[in-house]
Amino acid sequence: MINKLVDKIVKTNAPVVVGLDPMMKYIPEHVQKEAFEQYGETLEGAAEAIWQYNKAIIDNIYDIVPAVKPQIAMYEQFGIEGLKVFKKTVDYCHEKDMVVIGDVKRGDIGSTSEAYAVAHLGKVKVGSKLLTPFDEDFATVNPYLGSDGINPFIKVCNEEDKGIFILVKTSNPSSGEFQDQLIDGKPLYEHVGAKVNEWGRQCMGDTYSNVGAVVGATYPEMGKVLRKVMPKAYILVPGYGAQGGKAEDLTAFFNPDGLGAIVNSSRGIIAAYAKDEYAKFGAKNFGEASRQAALDMIADINGALGK
Numbered sequence: 001m002i003n004k005l006v007d008k009i010v011k012t013n014a015p016v017v018v019g020l021d022p023m024m025k026y027i028p029e030h031v032q033k034e035a036f037e038q039y040g041e042t043l044e045g046a047a048e049a050i051w052q053y054n055k056a057i058i059d060n061i062y063d064i065v066p067a068v069k070p071q072i073a074m075y076e077q078f079g080i081e082g083l084k085v086f087k088k089t090v091d092y093c094h095e096k097d098m099v100v101i102g103d104v105k106r107g108d109i110g111s112t113s114e115a116y117a118v119a120h121l122g123k124v125k126v127g128s129k130l131l132t133p134f135d136e137d138f139a140t141v142n143p144y145l146g147s148d149g150i151n152p153f154i155k156v157c158n159e160e161d162k163g164i165f166i167l168v169k170t171s172n173p174s175s176g177e178f179q180d181q182l183i184d185g186k187p188l189y190e191h192v193g194a195k196v197n198e199w200g201r202q203c204m205g206d207t208y209s210n211v212g213a214v215v216g217a218t219y220p221e222m223g224k225v226l227r228k229v230m231p232k233a234y235i236l237v238p239g240y241g242a243q244g245g246k247a248e249d250l251t252a253f254f255n256p257d258g259l260g261a262i263v264n265s266s267r268g269i270i271a272a273y274a275k276d277e278y279a280k281f282g283a284k285n286f287g288e289a290s291r292q293a294a295l296d297m298i299a300d301i302n303g304a305l306g307k
């Protein structure tokens with residue numbers, strides 16, 4: 001799957017992923033009103049509002065952006081109805097030929113990780129049949145449980161040509177509480193980076209590995225070190241925009257081939273219509289505002305990369 005992701009990034013000239021994190025407060029009033037008229041102020045109503053919101057954004061970006069990253073927590077909070085929309089969103093993005101990175105941050109003891117890997121990337125056996133549950137192309141994985149938690153994902157990635165992004169250095173302010181702790185003179189995130197490099201060898205695509213890493217845009221110096229520690233890992237870089245990450249800080253996340261990283265923005269794109277910069281679109285045209293914000297982000301990052 002990393003081959004498809006790289007191919008799409010090259011074709012669109014956009015090392016960018018749009019995060020589909022549909023918080024209710026960002027869903028325009030008119031979308032919520034229509035959904036509530038149909039289903040009432042219910043979990044079904046919320047799910048319908050999320051679906052209409054996502055669909056309009058996807059319709060406006062699918063031709064300029066290679067990938068989306070739905071954040072499962074934003075769907076899960078609405079229970080089963082939310083998860084149904086998560087799945088509907090994954091399927092719709094596939095119809096539009098987009099790569100889907102499920103931001104699910106799973107990982108557990110081996111047997112449980114196996115079930116998570118099957119749920120998000122694989123096929124589940126039901127009687128004599130093999131059925132496809134959520135069907136993302138990549139999933140984010142938490143490495144805290146070590147190889148037991150990662151190996152089942154690698155197995156499914158190899159069977160199904162899928163991929164994972166392992167949390168190495170996260171973008172949040174307190175990520176250093178554990179991740180920066182020194183062990184044998186090196187921060188924990190460097191040890192995890194070295195393991196990503198090792199795990200990645202078992203799951204190679206043509207140039208890059210199907211085992212990638214998550215490194216926050218908010219820690220560019222660490223990104224520079226980690227780029228060298230895991231040369232074959234694609235780096236998923238959250239933290240651009242709403243969390244303060246800037247394009248000029250991101251160049252060190254890329255390899256000399258101009259590839260190797262894909263930068264995420266969620267709120268900055270999907271809630272663009274609410275920003276002064278894009279106010280001219282108005283809430284009714286929130287999808288068009290998202291498209292413009294995505295185009296601006298692509299230009300910003302390519303500008304910093306000198307492309």
Ligand SMILES: O=c1ccn([C@@H]2O[C@H](COP(=O)(O)O)[C@@H](O)[C@H]2O)c(=O)[nH]1
Pocket residue numbers: 019021071103169170171172214215216238239240241242243264265266267268
């Ligand atoms: O280190 C990490 C890992 C994941 N995330 C996720 O990315 C998006 C960021 O949203 P923005 O609105 O662009 O800030 C969100 O889904 C996070 O859960 C992260 O931010 N940092």
